[in-house]
Amino acid sequence: MADNSxxxxxxxxxxxxxxxxxxxxxxxxxxxxxxxxxxxxDHGHIHGQTNGLLQAGATLRYVYDSDPKRLAxxxxxxxxxxxxxxxxQILADQSTKLVASAAIPNLRADIGxxxxxxxxxxxxxxxxxxxxEQLAAVKAVVEQTSQIYAVYYAERLHNEAAWKAGxxxxxxxxxxxxxxxxxAPHRLAKDxxxxxxxxxxxxxxxxTDIGSHQVEQFLxxxxxxxxxxxxxxxxxxxxxxxxxxxxxxxxxxTADNGASFYTRVDWFTPQGQATWGDGRTFIIGTAGNxxxxxxxxxxxxxxxxxxxxxxxxxxxxxxxxxxSSFPYFGxxxxxxxxxxxxxxxxxxxxKAAELSLLAQQMADNT
Amino acid sequence: MADNSxxxxxxxxxxxxxxxxxxxxxxxxxxxxxxxxxxxxDHGHIHGQTNGLLQAGATLRYVYDSDPKRLAxxxxxxxxxxxxxxxxQILADQSTKLVASAAIPNLRADIGxxxxxxxxxxxxxxxxxxxxEQLAAVKAVVEQTSQIYAVYYAERLHNEAAWKAGxxxxxxxxxxxxxxxxxAPHRLAKDxxxxxxxxxxxxxxxxTDIGSHQVEQFLxxxxxxxxxxxxxxxxxxxxxxxxxxxxxxxxxxTADNGASFYTRVDWFTPQGQATWGDGRTFIIGTAGNxxxxxxxxxxxxxxxxxxxxxxxxxxxxxxxxxxSSFPYFGxxxxxxxxxxxxxxxxxxxxKAAELSLLAQQMADNT
Numbered sequence: 001m002a003d004n005s006x007x008x009x010x011x012x013x014x015x016x017x018x019x020x021x022x023x024x025x026x027x028x029x030x031x032x033x034x035x036x037x038x039x040x041x042d043h044g045h046i047h048g049q050t051n052g053l054l055q056a057g058a059t060l061r062y063v064y065d066s067d068p069k070r071l072a073x074x075x076x077x078x079x080x081x082x083x084x085x086x087x088x089q090i091l092a093d094q095s096t097k098l099v100a101s102a103a104i105p106n107l108r109a110d111i112g113x114x115x116x117x118x119x120x121x122x123x124x125x126x127x128x129x130x131x132x133e134q135l136a137a138v139k140a141v142v143e144q145t146s147q148i149y150a151v152y153y154a155e156r157l158h159n160e161a162a163w164k165a166g167x168x169x170x171x172x173x174x175x176x177x178x179x180x181x182x183x184a185p186h187r188l189a190k191d192x193x194x195x196x197x198x199x200x201x202x203x204x205x206x207x208t209d210i211g212s213h214q215v216e217q218f219l220x221x222x223x224x225x226x227x228x229x230x231x232x233x234x235x236x237x238x239x240x241x242x243x244x245x246x247x248x249x250x251x252x253x254t255a256d257n258g259a260s261f262y263t264r265v266d267w268f269t270p271q272g273q274a275t276w277g278d279g280r281t282f283i284i285g286t287a288g289n290x291x292x293x294x295x296x297x298x299x300x301x302x303x304x305x306x307x308x309x310x311x312x313x314x315x316x317x318x319x320x321x322x323x324s325s326f327p328y329f330g331x332x333x334x335x336x337x338x339x340x341x342x343x344x345x346x347x348x349x350x351k352a353a354e355l356s357l358l359a360q361q362m363a364d365n366t
Numbered sequence: 367m368a369d370n371s372x373x374x375x376x377x378x379x380x381x382x383x384x385x386x387x388x389x390x391x392x393x394x395x396x397x398x399x400x401x402x403x404x405x406x407x408d409h410g411h412i413h414g415q416t417n418g419l420l421q422a423g424a425t426l427r428y429v430y431d432s433d434p435k436r437l438a439x440x441x442x443x444x445x446x447x448x449x450x451x452x453x454x455q456i457l458a459d460q461s462t463k464l465v466a467s468a469a470i471p472n473l474r475a476d477i478g479x480x481x482x483x484x485x486x487x488x489x490x491x492x493x494x495x496x497x498x499e500q501l502a503a504v505k506a507v508v509e510q511t512s513q514i515y516a517v518y519y520a521e522r523l524h525n526e527a528a529w530k531a532g533x534x535x536x537x538x539x540x541x542x543x544x545x546x547x548x549x550a551p552h553r554l555a556k557d558x559x560x561x562x563x564x565x566x567x568x569x570x571x572x573x574t575d576i577g578s579h580q581v582e583q584f585l586x587x588x589x590x591x592x593x594x595x596x597x598x599x600x601x602x603x604x605x606x607x608x609x610x611x612x613x614x615x616x617x618x619x620t621a622d623n624g625a626s627f628y629t630r631v632d633w634f635t636p637q638g639q640a641t642w643g644d645g646r647t648f649i650i651g652t653a654g655n656x657x658x659x660x661x662x663x664x665x666x667x668x669x670x671x672x673x674x675x676x677x678x679x680x681x682x683x684x685x686x687x688x689x690s691s692f693p694y695f696g697x698x699x700x701x702x703x704x705x706x707x708x709x710x711x712x713x714x715x716x717k718a719a720e721l722s723l724l725a726q727q728m729a730d731n732t
Contacts, residue, residue, distance in 0.1 A: 178603050178614060179630065181549070183648060185655070231597040231618050233626065237544050238652045248544060250626060252597050252618050260599065260616060262628055264545065270654045272680035278655075282549060286604045288636045289551070289644075291664065298657065298674045299683035308664045314638035317665035 020047035021158050024322070027057030028330035034337060035095040036123075037062040039087050040103035040111060041070045042194070045125040049100045049152050050078060052329035053123075058098070062090050087111075091118040098123055098336055102152075104196045105204050109134035116147035121336045123150045127212045128353050130204030132361070135353060142346060146339070150332055151349050155184070155213040155279065156220060157328040160305040160320035161292040165283060168290060169221055174311055175287030177222040179260040182214040187269040187276040188239070188247070198242045206234050206246035206265055207360040214263035215251070215359075216352035221283055222259035226351065229253050232359035233366070238268075251359045274302030287311055386413035387524050390688070393423030394696035400703060401461040402489075403428040405453050406469035406477060407436045408560070411491040415466045415518050416444060418695035419489075424464070428456050453477075457484040464489055464702055468518075470562045471570050475500035482513035487702045489516045493578045494719050496570030498727070501719060508712060512705070516698055517715050521550065521579040521645065522586060523694040526671040526686035527658040531649060534656060535587055540677055541653030543588040545626040548580040553635040553642040554605070554613070564608045572600050572612035572631055573726040580629035581617070581725075582718035587649055588625035592717065595619050598725035599732070604634075617725045640668030653677055 036058050038050055054060060062084040065071045075081055084090050090099060091114065099115045101108065102125035109129050115122040128151045129135045142149050156162040169177060196202040203209055218224060230252040237248045247268065253261040269277045274296055281292040288311025297304040307318040331343035402424050404416055420426060428450040431437045441447055450456050456465060457480065465481045467474065468491035475495050481488040494517045495501045508515055522528040535543060562568040569575055584590060596618040603614045613634065619627040635643045640662055647658040654677025663670040673684040697709035 174636075176604075178632075178634065179616075181630065183547070185650070230599075233596075233620065235624070237624065238542075248626070250545075250618070250628065252616070252628075254599065258601070258603065260614070260630075262616065262618075262630070264547065264626075264628070266544075266650065268544065268650050268652070268655070270540075270676045271678040272654075273676050274681060278676070284551070284632065284634050286634070288638075289634070298676060299681040310636045310639050310644070310664060312637040315640060315665040 020044070020051055021326070022051055023055055023324050023326040025055040026325035026327070026330055027055075028333055029057040029337070031057070032059050034058045034097055034333050035061045036098040036100055037064070037084070037090040037093060037096040038074070038081065038100045039064040039084075039090055040101045040107070041065045041067070041074055042104045042196070043102040043125050045152060045154060046074075046100065046102035047077065048154055048158055049102065049123060049125065052158060052326055053100065053333070055326070056330035056333050058333055061093060061096050064090055091115065091120070096120060101125070104202050105209065106130040106202050109138050112138060112149050113141045116141050116145045116149065119145070119147070121148040121150065123152065123332065125152045126154070127204055127209045127356065128349070129357065130202070130208055132354070132357050135350060135357065139350060148336060149346065149349065150344065151353070153213050153216040153352065155294070156217045158326055159294050160322070160324040161294050161307045162217065162281065163324055163326065164307050164318060164320045165281060165290050165292050166220055168307065168309060169283070169285070173288060173309060174283065174285030174290055177259055177283060177285045179284050180218045180221050181261075181282040182217055182263040183280045184210055184214055184263060184265045185269045185277045185279065186210060186265070186267050187273070188267040190242070198245050200244040200246070205360040205364065206249035207232060207251060207363055208356050210265040211249060211251060211263065211359060212353055212356040214265060215261070215355045217281065218253065218255070218261040219348055219352055222255055222257065222261070224255040224257060224259055225347070227253040227255040227261065227355060229355065229359050229362055232363040234360065234363035249363065253355065386410070386417055387692070388417055389421055389690050389692040391421040392691035392693070392696055393421075394699055395423040395703070397423070398425050400424045400463055400699050401427045402464040402466055403430070403450070403456045403459060403462040404440070404447065404466045405430040405450070405456055406467045406473070407431045407433070407440055408470050408562070409468040409491050411518060411520060412440075412466065412468035413443065414520055414524050415468065415489060415491065418524060418692055419464075419466065419699070421692070422696035422699050424699055427462050428459060430456055457481065457486070462486060467491065470568050471575065472496040472568050475504050478504055478515050479507045482507050482511045482515065485511070485513070487514040487516065489518065489698065491518045492520070493570055493575045493722065494715070495723065496568070496574055498720070498723050501716060501723065505716060514702060515712065515715065516710065517719070519579050519582040519718065521660070522583045524692055525660050526688070526690040527660050527673045528583065528647065529690050529692065530673050530684060530686045531647060531656050531658050532586055534673065534675060535649070535651070539654060539675060540649065540651030540656055543625055543649055543651045545650050546584045546587050547627075547648040548583055548629040549646045550576055550580055550629060550631045551635045551643045551645065552576060552631070552633050553639070554633040556608070564611050566610040566612070571726040571730065572615035573598060573617060573729055574722050576631040577615060577617055577629065577725060578719055578722040580631060581627070581721045583647065584619065584621070584627040585714055585718055588621055588623065588627070590621040590623060590625060591713070593619040593621040593627065593721060595721065595725050595728055598729040600726065600729035615729065619721065
């Protein structure tokens with residue numbers, strides 16, 4: 001293991017579509033020990049994915065995209081990347097062990113299948129699938145190839161407060177988790193979005209997309225392996241000019257272990273909000289509760305990443321901003337090397353997506 | 367109208383079961399102009415009801431209760447009250463225009479019917495009913511007598527931040543309301559509760575009880591006259607020693623106007639919480655959003671009553687503690703005098719209760 005001497009700027013939260021946090025580096029590999037390449041830069045999340053891997057010590061090899069402008073912007077930010085002239089070049093590169101990708105959502109599964117069939121692991125932006133058929137196809141290829149299909153569920157994996165909440169729960173700070181509520185407003189920034197963003201067949205619906213983050217957090221915090229969907233809704237409430245946009249969604253679930261989950265996802269972040277969204281998580285347990293203010297402490301601080309812990313000992317404000325090394329990325333690299341699943345089990349990855357897709361299906365049918 | 371010269375202490379939030387806020391007095395009547403009496407002191411909310419009426423200028427006449435200890439405590443706090451030797455004495459008192467009451471919940475409707483049939487208006491603690499049959503019976507008597515059956519939905523009527531939120535919405539500060547979420551944790555304080563508190567037939571279930579507050583807020587903030595219940599749950603998650611206690615509940619609704627509502631109600635306020643509950647309201651609109659921290663600003667201030675308003679102009683923290691005269695009480699007194707319904711329409715009172723009862727029924731049947 002390498003040491004942790006390299007420090008990068010603690011925080012770099014960009015407003016709007018791109019969210020590419022930078023954490024404290026804790027490198028789990030030596031330079032050149034673990035190579036990854038990047039392909040399909042359709043969503044700005046690719047910067048967060050790349051930052052996370054680099055800070056954990058991975059070595060960036062190739063980048064591929066069909067759009068020269070996006071490619072140039074990526075190369076300016078990551079000058080070490082070599083430009084691949086085709087996706088196939090990356091698939092053939094022996095030193096590329098993992099391919100990170102943020103393609104248009106309905107293309108992500110097919111790209112992942114090609115990556116895995118080329119003997120590499122895959123790290124896609126969420127949502128990982130837009131249909132249950134894609135999920136089934138990917139499951140089969142994972143089974144055949146034993147490759148990893150990892151998902152950038154950034155709202156927990158790349159958020160200090162969200163990660164800290166998981167640590168506190170694991171330490172027993174609030175007892176057994178009874179309920180998780182996620183409020184996930186996002187800024188629409190309508191004029192900056194590509195066409196696919198407003199085409200439901202391509203983005204998959206608001207519950208499939210933003211919802212998958214929220215379900216993943218529920219499964220993690222409440223230790224859930226399966227759940228029943230009680231209610232789901234996806235609507236266009238105030239954007240008639242973009243008829244296929246769902247600007248509002250909600251899901252209620254009850255887990256097999258009895259834990260409750262509710263989330264509201266939306267594109268209604270007001271113009272005057274200091275960050276792209278005032279995301280919150282409320283977790284109640286038998287012995288206490290946690291609130292995460294994930295990006296914003298409204299009217300007080302932005303950016304912010306705070307945990308409020310209340311239990312028998314009292315109320316505590318824990319400032320998490322810039323305090324995390326985002327351990328997921330190092331764990332993922334080590335999983336790729338050691339063929340383990342410490343970062344996140346494959347069944348957890350799939351279950352979060354499956355429940356989101358089922359919720360979307362329920363919402364679409366009502 | 368009387369002037370507003372009398373000032374009472376701004377805040378007196380007691381922890382635990384009793385919550386009896388004191389506001390800035392704005393008296394709408396002269397002394398002796400509007401007499402009320404108090405009967406059945408089973409819940410501590412009666413102090414909040416009495417405070418609200420007194421500060422709006424009403425004159426306290428009689429008090430009745432079968433428990434000498436409770437009666438003595440009330441008389442110590444309100445020495446102007448004359449002790450009635452029977453409830454009938456109050457019903458016969460010509461100068462009593464309104465009877466305020468906080469009886470065991472399943473008795474509230476019958477008491478109200480007797481009050482109205484005696485030609486007086488009634489002001490009961492919530493929940494106003496524990497069954498739909500009681501609601502139907504009361505509706506019929508209201509129809510016959512034209513008396514008022516008012517309900518102390520304190521979590522809006524007697525909370526500065528909650529009231530302020532309604533004013534901001536009416537001013538258009540967040541555009542059209544799309545969703546209301548209420549998180550309503552309460553401290554169980556198990557050892558201090560009477561037996562009826564743990565007897566479902568008497569208290570009616572958690573959605574009937576605490577839920578009715580939350581539904582009332584939804585109807586008000588989102589301008590809703592009716593709604594469909596999507597999902598409701600009421601459970602005992604961690605109090606096996608009190609099998610009829612429901613310590614957790616949740617409701618999802620969609621209003622006829624499309625607005626969404628979700629509430630979680632529970633008895634899991636941790637020991638170390640500075641107040642009896644960290645109640646929150648989140649309201650999103652087409653042009654902004656509001657958060658109410660109704661009793662507590664966790665890890666920062668307690669008691670507290672704050673509104674956080676975000677819209678195109680930016681993010682704003684509005685401290686409401688001690689800033690309200692709680693206008694509901696004065697409006698109610700004037701409604702009783704003038705036979706108007708400015709404080710709250712009777713259909714709104716009934717609809718909030720009806721939807722809570724229907725949610726409880728749905729939860730009980732699943």
